[in-house]
Amino acid sequence: MDKPKVYVTWRIPEAALDLLESHCHVTVNPADRALNNDELLAAVRGCDAVLCMLTDDINDAVLAAAGPRCKIFANYAVGYNNIDIASATGRGIYITNTPDVLSAATADLAFALLLAVARRVVEGDGFTRAGKFMGWSPLFMLGREVSGKTMGIIGAGRIGQVMARRARGFDMELLYTATSPKPDFEAATGARYVDKDTLLQEADFVSLHVPLTPATWHLIGERELKLMKQTAILINTARGAVVDEKALVAALIAGEIWGAGLDVFEQEPELEPGLAELGNVAITPHLGSSTVETRTNMGLLAARNILAALRGEKPPNCLNLSARNQ
Ligand code: GLV
Ligand code: GLV
Numbered sequence: 001m002d003k004p005k006v007y008v009t010w011r012i013p014e015a016a017l018d019l020l021e022s023h024c025h026v027t028v029n030p031a032d033r034a035l036n037n038d039e040l041l042a043a044v045r046g047c048d049a050v051l052c053m054l055t056d057d058i059n060d061a062v063l064a065a066a067g068p069r070c071k072i073f074a075n076y077a078v079g080y081n082n083i084d085i086a087s088a089t090g091r092g093i094y095i096t097n098t099p100d101v102l103s104a105a106t107a108d109l110a111f112a113l114l115l116a117v118a119r120r121v122v123e124g125d126g127f128t129r130a131g132k133f134m135g136w137s138p139l140f141m142l143g144r145e146v147s148g149k150t151m152g153i154i155g156a157g158r159i160g161q162v163m164a165r166r167a168r169g170f171d172m173e174l175l176y177t178a179t180s181p182k183p184d185f186e187a188a189t190g191a192r193y194v195d196k197d198t199l200l201q202e203a204d205f206v207s208l209h210v211p212l213t214p215a216t217w218h219l220i221g222e223r224e225l226k227l228m229k230q231t232a233i234l235i236n237t238a239r240g241a242v243v244d245e246k247a248l249v250a251a252l253i254a255g256e257i258w259g260a261g262l263d264v265f266e267q268e269p270e271l272e273p274g275l276a277e278l279g280n281v282a283i284t285p286h287l288g289s290s291t292v293e294t295r296t297n298m299g300l301l302a303a304r305n306i307l308a309a310l311r312g313e314k315p316p317n318c319l320n321l322s323a324r325n326q
Helices: 014-021 037-044 060-066 085-090 103-118 121-129 158-169 183-189 196-202 222-227 245-254 292-310
Strands: 005-008 025-028 049-052 072-075 094-096 150-154 173-177 205-208 233-236 259-262 281-283
Touching (some): 005 014, 014 025, 014 292, 037 060, 094 292, 103 158, 103 233, 103 259, 103 281, 103 292, 150 196, 158 173, 158 183, 158 205, 173 196, 222 245
Parallel strands (some): 005 025, 049 072, 072 094, 150 173, 233 259, 259 281
C-alpha cells in the first residue's frame, strides 16, 4: 500500500520530520515563509494529514480542499484560534495541538519579560550600549521590586500554573482567575481565586495565559487598564488580541500602568503605532516556545498525533474527539 501523504506547512525540527518520514510520504513547504491562502489550498489537496502552523488560517475552504482522505490537521502550537474547529469536526477531521511540552518555555519567557520590564533591563542595555553610562548614582533608573509582590495570573491553565510556580520562587503572593476554582492548584501554591476586577486592582504584575476565543478578545481594554495599579506591569505571552493594543499604548503613555512586556501582538508581525517608541515596554517577536528543546518536542508531539490518526486511533491531543464518530 502507498504510504500516507503528509504535508508540513513550514520546515520544523528534523527529529519530527524523520519520525513522520519513517511511516509517511512527507512534503515540506520549501519556502521559509508561511503559505498564502491559495498556496495552502493547493498544497493540502489530497493529503492524509497536514502539520500546520499558527500562522496558517485553517478555514473551511482549506479543510474542504484537503478532501475526504484527510484525517487530521495537527497544529504546531498550543493555541488553535487559527483553525475552524467546527468545520473540521463536521468534515470528520481531527484537530490536535501541542500542550504541556511548551508550558515551561512559555512561562520562562513570560517571567523573563516581567523581570526585564520591572528592572529596566532592555532600557538599561540600550542606554549602556549607547555610551551614556556615566557611573552609579543613587536614584538612577529605579525599577520595581519583584520579590514579595503580588502576581495576578489571568487564566490558570497549563501555562498559567507553571508561571505561578515561577512566581512562588520569587516569594510572590498569587491571585488567579480561571473558568472555575482549582483546589489542587490552590493547595500547591497558596493562590487565591478572585474575579478579574479584583485581580486587576490588587496585582503588581498581571500575566495573561488565556487562549484567544470570542470571550477573551480584548479581555484587557481601557476599563481594565484603568483598574490596574499605576505601578503595575502587564505581561502578554498568550495572543495579541487578548489585549486592546491601542488602549494599552494610550495607558502606557498616560502612565496609567508602569509598563508592559509583550511577546504577542494584535496584527503580527505589525506593531501598534507608538509601541516601539515606549521605554517602559519590553517586546519580543513571539518567542514563547522558541527553544531548541521545546520546538523539537512540539514537532514530535504533532508527528505522534498524525501517526495515531493515520493508524485509525484517536490522537492523544485531540481537540474534537467527536470528529470521526459521526
Ligand atoms: C504559540 O503561540 C502557541 O500557541 O504554541
Ligand atoms: C550596589 O552595587 C551595592 O553594592 O549596593
